[in-house]
Amino acid sequence: MEMIHKKLGQILNESVLEIRGDGRAGSGLLLTLQSLAGVAVEDPRLYVQEWPFFSSARKGAPTRGFLRLSRKSIEKASGITTPHIAIMMDEGVTKMVDFAEGVQRGGLFILNTPRTPEEAAKKFRLSGRVYTIDGDALAEKFLKKPLGNVSVFALLSSILPGFDFKTAREHLLHHLQKRRLPEALVEANAELFDASLGQSKMADCDFAFPSDHLLPAFQGYGELMPGGQSRLRLSKTHFTSAFARTGFELRFSDPENSCNGCGHCIINCPENIIQFCADEERGVKVTGADVARYCKLCRECIEICPKKLFQEVAV
Ligand code: SF4
Numbered sequence: 001m002e003m004i005h006k007k008l009g010q011i012l013n014e015s016v017l018e019i020r021g022d023g024r025a026g027s028g029l030l031l032t033l034q035s036l037a038g039v040a041v042e043d044p045r046l047y048v049q050e051w052p053f054f055s056s057a058r059k060g061a062p063t064r065g066f067l068r069l070s071r072k073s074i075e076k077a078s079g080i081t082t083p084h085i086a087i088m089m090d091e092g093v094t095k096m097v098d099f100a101e102g103v104q105r106g107g108l109f110i111l112n113t114p115r116t117p118e119e120a121a122k123k124f125r126l127s128g129r130v131y132t133i134d135g136d137a138l139a140e141k142f143l144k145k146p147l148g149n150v151s152v153f154a155l156l157s158s159i160l161p162g163f164d165f166k167t168a169r170e171h172l173l174h175h176l177q178k179r180r181l182p183e184a185l186v187e188a189n190a191e192l193f194d195a196s197l198g199q200s201k202m203a204d205c206d207f208a209f210p211s212d213h214l215l216p217a218f219q220g221y222g223e224l225m226p227g228g229q230s231r232l233r234l235s236k237t238h239f240t241s242a243f244a245r246t247g248f249e250l251r252f253s254d255p256e257n258s259c260n261g262c263g264h265c266i267i268n269c270p271e272n273i274i275q276f277c278a279d280e281e282r283g284v285k286v287t288g289a290d291v292a293r294y295c296k297l298c299r300e301c302i303e304i305c306p307k308k309l310f311q312e313v314a315v
């Protein structure tokens with residue numbers, strides 16, 4: 001445990017610790033990540049970013065959540081593709097997604113399963129440190145429902161550097177109260193949290209083949225968003241650049257190749273005109289914008305770019 005604390009602490013100090021979870025709607029994955037983020041923000045030295053990723057989820061549909069922690073400011077806002085820690089909240093989800101995708105050899109896996117770490121690592125072909133906890137069975141005892149998230153939360157609270165059980169417990173209960181759960185149920189969750197401590201099993205395993213869990217090649221971001229397909233946006237004669245402030249133009253310049261691929265400009269441009277190419281190291285690299293036809297100089301990209309690569313210039 002000492003070694004793992006040291007390794008995670010080092011990542012936290014020097015870069016960004018990235019955690020990704022996969023579960024199914026109703027499995028409590030997002031509550032777990034929210035509660036972890038709640039604990040982390042108590043530490044004034046930590047930067048925290050947490051967000052869920054799911055569609056209009058019906059119960060049982062796959063859900064994914066991301067959590068970034070660092071002692072340095074976090075500039076990325078993209079999904080996590082190469083997590084240091086991968087959480088599998090529900091075995092059912094493994095039929096739909098590869099929860100271990102992109103995890104480097106020697107990464108950390110947290111699994112809600114009755115299997116031993118060796119059995120789980122063999123089944124899912126994992127190489128790294130594997131923790132398992134039978135959260136569903138524990139929850140059956142206290143909640144009469146197979147909801148493993150509280151046990152997984154307790155396990156993570158014991159691994160993450162700087163986390164302590166007391167604060168973790170308080171945050172879990174706070175989030176449950178916020179969801180207006182009856183007091184008796186909140187109390188049962190607290191008992192479940194306490195009973196989960198020390199119930200996990202851990203082993204270092206090596207069952208992945210080199211070709212397992214590789215990231216798929218970048219396929220682009222898919223269709224334009226609905227706003228980007230409006231009649232005005234597609235018009236050959238009425239370009240939205242006509243709405244720009246007269247006498248000024250947007251300039252993108254990156255002479256020192258400092259774009260970090262955070263994607264803020266791509267996501268925030270209402271005209272969807274930021275141009276970029278795939279980049280092995282950064283994911284994407286911005287190369288410019290389709291200024292002449294569609295840039296209305298809204299200044300979103302200027303404001304949001306952490307590297308200040310966009311400017312409004314007089315022409
Ligand atoms: S100013 Fe930037 S964000 Fe706004 S339309 Fe132009 S390129 Fe897009």
Ligand code: SF4
Pocket residue numbers: 258259260261262263264265266286304305306307308309
């Ligand atoms: S241009 Fe700026 S905002 Fe856009 S991806 Fe690069 S660093 Fe991020």
